[in-house]
Amino acid sequence: MTKVVILKEEIIASVVGPTGPEQRRLANKVMEETLRKASLSFPQITYIVSTGYGRINVPFSDRQVTEVTCHARGIVHLFSGARTIIDIGGQDSKGIKIDASGKVVDFVMNDKCAAGSGRFIEVIADTLGIPLDQVGALSLQSSHPVKISNICTIWAQQEVVSSLAEGVPVADLLAGIHYSLADRIVRMVSRLRVEDLVILTGGGAKNKGLIKALSEQLNRSVLVPPNPLITGALGAALIGKEMVEKARKNKTPIETRERVFKEVEIL
Amino acid sequence: MAEEQKEAKPKKRMTATKAAASIGPMVKEFITGTLQARAEGKQKLAYTFIVCHHEEIFRAMDVVPIWTENFAGICGAKRDAERFLQRAESLGLSRSLCTYALCGIGFDQWREELGQMPPDAPWGGMVKPDFMISSGQILCDPRSKWYQASQQFMPDVPIYNIDLPYPLFQRDQDHREVLGYYHRYIVKQLRGLVAFLEEQTKKKMDYDRLRELVDLSDRTWNLIEETYDLRKAIPCPMGTGDAMNTMVPINFMMATQKAYDFFVELKKELEEKIARGEGEVENEKYRLMWGGGLPSWFALTDFNYFNSKGASFPVETTYRMVAPLKEMDLPETKDPIEHLAWRWLGYWTFWYDKARKRPGSEPDVERLINRIEEYKIDGVVMHEAFSCRTWHVGLIWQLHQLAKIYKPIPVYVVGKDGKKEKVYRELPSLILESDIIDITSYSEVDTRNKIDAFIETLESIRMNRAA
Amino acid sequence: MILTLGIDIGSAQSKGMLLGEEGPLNSFECASGVDFKRTALRIQEELLSRSGKSLDEIKRTVATGYGSKSVVFADDMRPDIVCLAKGISSLLPTVRTLIDVGDLYTKILRTDGNGQVHNFLLSGKCAGGSGRILQVIAKVLQIKVEDIGELSLKSKKRVEFSTGCAVFAESEAISRLSQEVTKEDLLAGLHRALAAQFNSLAERVGIEMDVAMTGGGAKDIGLVQSFSEIRKHPILVPPNPQMTAALGAAIIARESLTG
């Protein structure tokens, strides 16, 4: 997903659009739409920070900051008491540890194997033909979650297909899938020695089934921001804002790129 | 911490011998023994490792060994290692490291954090030791690093690290030239252990008793050799599946009368079975060798699966941690410590001379060749456990070398012109890939698929064998 | 007429081969779909109706492949390794080493022209080195799997492609494309990386000439060529390479009838 947040004192506008093969063009599109929503022209934006897996593919960004820093920044803004952040995205998942002053002190991430990311659920949902925004609710209807024995996304996909043919209820399969992902995520974040408050963010936080599975396996309650998809973008915007403010205070020039949309042909 | 997750209980493996079936209770007994000893507080307890040739010293000093590898193996066999492995991982330890060690460290950390045994600890759990005897030997790094890592959670428990090197096989070097200083070093290291134990237990070593115990274990060594040799019979009366049980007295009970008696019984049982013509499998079709690798403790029933296909395992290289003493030609000595050191070197260099005589050979390959011949082996099965380099690196190469230097099997194949022609094939082999106790690396379907295909391979070689 | 049937239910594609006394009568292939049982029945029906035969003429059916358990009407189930060896020996009897690139697994085996397996190895439990990745990439590039091979041959400058995760290969491909890498070069890079993996698997089993490739992946001439470049010798591919295991199963069925 590509997300844009425009920030003044508060969020002026935010838009979530898909990330397709044509990332750059899409970044343009989502940006344009957000500007429209905010009734702003492109040059009116003082500073642009891009983040995420595709951060280097945003042609008009002034600075690139990693998701770790941006998510942490965004979450601390929303929950000042946050100590552990779990971000489950479609390209990776991470755990971030925050100290009392809101600083990142440690993090772990998985971006090697899709089976440890939100993509795992996406692929299975797709296989089962269930819209992503329904998988969570459906999984909660299960009374007997099945154990998914394969780790690999693709093998698990196949396993789900076979189980389905054997008559295993969809809800039980989905619940199993959620536990399986939650298990891998909890294993990863437990390296940080999880402390309260635990905040779940990223697209995975939109999934009630995953929230349940995670909080059961963590043995703690997990909080979710109202709009978890945009916390990274929000953090990026906050960082941008601070940089501008700092520059203004120190009277140093702010270097920005030209505010134009370049059409990029990829395919 | 993740809610503890237990895998479904494994099915019990069927044993071919009564002796093997009696092992479970024995293991349970010595684990309960450690719990009891801790409660009574009269004896000192020590973490330690197998294959160190130091049990005699322990027993002579009345120190109770806590075999940490054994406990990890039990967790694995009960399919209850995962929660301890996860603990270790959350400390920052990689799954690519020895999972025995990870399981042990995870368990220690948990026990120390709670101040009591972790919930539902297998067989009552592993008690906190008074000290830890690790072993920096050339055999394996984890044996020297494991307790050091555990010490983070119990810094008041001292470690003594005995260094037990042996000369690695080098083609152009006669190991006899260096044995002298290896021996001097090992003797000093073992004496260091004695001194450490004396200090810890505030007792003096009784050397007469030590001498008796060394003599007892020597006799047990010979008895084990004789007993295992009986498995050469056709059909084979006891397989590797059972040997993964009967390894317990070899590795954890050495220098006890009980271990000796166990093999007396086992020997009798095997002799009786042989007299009745009773094999491990009803209709023995293939004789396989477990040619390398520790087993997957959670999947011992795979041996039953092999058996169900008519495959028996008369011999294995794993856990047969004894060798015929009379063939070792050990220097005479009255000093039991010196004898232990010679025996240690004798064991590790056992195949060196033979290997040097066969071009392209190497001790591990030589051992395979000898066993293939002595036990009339049709195929070799190996297990590559990803987390332990010690026993699992070099296997592929050993098979390569075996194929190169060992006499190939003549078979008929269809040639380019469509006619049968005679070619030579190496002994069939199968490499299973999984782990010792990390069940996440295992897939039963996959493994059984491989076994099926391997059995068919054996069958086809048999059918095409040129007389 | 005495007919035998071999059915190979793969994770992606299911294949059936109907064998008469003189040789193959008909073959049929379709997506495995969700319900393997139905797929197996469908294959049986299609083959019969296409050949104008009746069910009772099929004297024996052997099932193989990932979903072989679901072929409830089969008389026997055999490992795919065994069927592949049988199949390739009847198609190309000089082949001694076979690499089968399927959807989930890559299998390497050595055989003897009689259809007997002498040694084999399977790729691990990560789909990163199997045929599936080809499908994933085809989807990203918005081309058909069938076109991958031809397209990759046009490459002038192969890129380095790390085949890690079959699922994330998608994002890797996307980010490569946005760095102005062409589809051709990307595919050539992927082929090279896969072929290198096959090669080290194959070397472990020990390679004997001739070498053949089968499975759906062998339909990809770019992949075959890449492997041949690494090996520095020609690689044989039978016609309809994905049918090999089904054919082998049918032959095994016949052999067990004739004893």
Added chain:
Amino acid sequence: MELTQGKALSTVERLYQDYGFRARELKGQGEKIIGYVCSFVPLELIKASGAIPFRIRGNIFEPITKGDTLLETIVCPYYRSCFDLSVKDKYEFLSGVVIPHGCDSMVRSFSTWSYGLPYSYFHFVNIPTVCEESSFEFFEEELNTFRKSLEKFFGKTITDEELSRVIRIYNENREKVRALYELRKADPPLISGTELTMTLTAGSSLPIEEANDLFDQVVAEVKARGSSPLKKGPRILIDGACLDHIELIKLVEDLGGHVVADAICNGARDHFPKTDVTLPPIKALSQRYLDKVNCPKTYRANKAGTFEGDIANRFGDIGAYAKEFKAEGAILYVYKYCDPFGFEVPARKAYYQSLNLPMLHLEDIYSAGTMGQLRTRIQAFLEMIG
């Protein structure tokens, strides 16, 4: 790179990129080259036998292919790469290889190396695991065995005088390495981490005298810069095992950090400790390699009886480097399947915490393919401490 590159540094770059070309030349002139791995092989003995020691390197850009056909993939990836290059004849100019007891990967694959490669000389040096009186005695004997085996192979006696002379040359080398490290102390450093590691790596492919000259030239050339043209950035210490390439360091520096110190085998661990010239040569070597090369493989007892005391004792040198070079963060870089270092991750983590030094733990395989994944982690870490 914003730094100017003079003659010495371009020589370094050439030696680094075309690793082994000088050795190949020397072989052409009739010299004997002996390959080795790890920091535990006493190079002084090889040198004193008249041969040239050459450190075998891996190549993270080259996929491991042929090596995997003989060696299990559970061997540490760095070592597999070394083996892979060797079986692919990249080091055809070697006359032999010496392998020490450094770790399980080395010990367990010794047979595979010694049969899989065509060299006529192979030797395995056993290294004690503990550091006590008896182990020094043992190690001296083992060094004498190595000495005899070299004497036999080269048909030449290694005299104590020659050995003492060579020990002094190696000590000089270690002083020169120190001089190179001094250049890191400025803020921003005068020499980049990439340049320094490249220089050391280049040095490990050269005869010691040539390496000494080269290091002198590099020091002079870098000093001539006067002040550093680099931008200020977080100062990073790299901790770990065998890091014989610059890609990780380059990544840190591309992202705005500076690698100013290390505790790695191809850096301070191997290059700092000197040999005591007042002792008889073999005794001195046994002390240097066993005691002064601070490798996790060597067990050092917990004398303090507390965890804090133990880690201070085991990792004190790292803390000292961090202080001396004013490091602001540490990257602990450990390969998958590396036993000696892998088991120390929790203790090292705790140690860095006790120093109040932020630490990033990276577990990696030895491949250029993972650098993209490391990039995000390192960037996030620099953001975290910056």
